[in-house]
Amino acid sequence: MERTRLYVFASVFFGVVLVGTLTFMRVESLSALDALYFSVVTVTTVGYGDIHPVTPLGKLLAMGLILSGGGTFFGILAAAVEMFLGRREKRLRAEKLDMIIGLFFSQVGSALVRRLIRADGGVAVLRENLDVSLRWTKENFKKAQETLKNYHYDVDMAAIDLPALNTLLAQNSEFLVRLLENPNVLEHETFTSLLQAVFHLKEELAHRPHLDAVPDCDREHLRLDLKRIYAQILLQWLHYLDHIKDNYPYFFSFQCRVTPFLATEDATVCS
Known part of the structure; x- marks a missing residue:
């Protein structure tokens, strides 16, 4: 304008x-x-x-x-x-939003990504294209983004610990609400959509008294909720890594050492 x-x-x-x-x-x-x-x-x-x-x-x-x-x-x-x-104002708003996205992944997002990846039977394709390292360039991020856009997302409910997932989201309930209340978040439609999907899943799990014995039909309903999150959260995670690589290389280094595709979350630099 x-x-x-x-x-x-x-x-x-x-x-x-x-x-x-x-x-x-x-x-x-x-x-x-x-x-x-x-x-x-x-x-x-x-x-x-x-x-x-x-x-x-x-x-x-x-x-x-x-x-x-x-x-x-x-x-x-x-x-x-x-x-x-x-x-200038748009750039400042974008920087604030990237900080908020970073808080989301530090608090709950990374743990959620790790759980979803471990429940994905076709994760080998993602591991091949999204195993981020310090050597990554813009071309690597672009290639990874194309992989995610064309990827068939699926979640094996047998590999999802619903009670533990419920605990994770319940413990961060207030944090998620505050993120949704932040006016900067509303300007980022994709991240807002992701937060709403996560919050919806939290509500779904909170209103089931027996998560360790969920009927198959209900488990299928929850699987669709998890797929909705899975298809959005990996793209946001990739965008977040691309941002911190350019602006916060020390934090990018940490994320490379605890990437969800690794077997452990041990960030030890040397042993």
Whole structure:
């Protein structure tokens, strides 16, 4: 929006200057350079006075330039400042959101990813393309993203410990609510959708008194809820790793040592 407004003001401004230059050349018998110079200093309201109109028509044109071009010139300045501040504010909001996503994975997201991966029978494909390391480049992240977009997500409910999962989400219930209440989160539709899916699963599990003996039909219902989360959380996890690799390399190093595809979460650098 700000960029469009800037383009409109700039187009009008250069149009006014062009018309003024051509008209001054004809009416005031000025050279092209002098006519352009006079048009610019008039429109920008500088008005050095070294060149001034001497004909009645030239004076009328100069007044028209001041009224039309002056407002347009200041409109360009205002639009440019607004666009600059808008970009800066957008960047700051994006940084805050990345911090929130990082908190989500530190608190509950990484544990949830690990549980879902261990319940995925086709995890070998993911391990081959998502086993993140310090040597990863933007091309690796791009390739991994394509893999996730085309991946067939599935969850083996026999490998999911529902009581333990319920405990994990219940312990972080207040944390999840606060994330959903954060206004910065609402601007990121995909992350908001993921949070809503996680919160929905938490509610589903909380309202089942016997999670260790869930009927098969109900287990299938929960499997679909888990698939919904699985298909979203890995993409967010990958985006999060891509962000911290560029901005927080020390934290990226830690995540590479505790990636969900490893057998343990031991972050020991050497043994």
